[in-house]
Amino acid sequence: MAFRICEDVGTTPRRKMTPRRALKLWEMHKGICVLCHQPIDGAREDWFVEHIQALENGGSDEDESGNLGPAHLWHKAAKDAQDHSLAARSKRQKQRHIGIKQRKGPPMVGSKDSPWKRRMDGTLVRRSK
C-alpha cells in the first residue's frame, strides 16, 4: 500500500473571473483597494481582484463573502509570496499532525530527529532515550 495524494489540502475551487464579475466586485468595494484601503484610479492604475484570504489558505471564492475585492496590482507579488509561505507552513503543520514527515536528507545534527544532541558548550553527546 502506498500513500497517494488525491486532493490538495484545504483549497477552494476557483471560479472564473469575468469582466462583469470584476465590475460587480469593484462596485461592492467602491473602488477601494482591499489591501491598502486607498481608492484605486481604475483608468490610470492597474488593479486585479484579490482574494483577501488566499484560496490556497481556505479563503472563500464567493463574491458576497467579502473575501474578494479590487486591489492595486503592485501589491500582488508581495501578497502572493506571503500567501504561499503561509500555505506551505500550514500544509507542513497538517502533514505533521497526521504523521507525514517530510525530510530532505539525513536529520541535522543537534535537531530533535538526530541521535546526537548538541550541548550548550558545542560538544555532541548521544541522546539517551
Ligand SMILES: [Zn+2]
Ligand atoms: Zn492598494
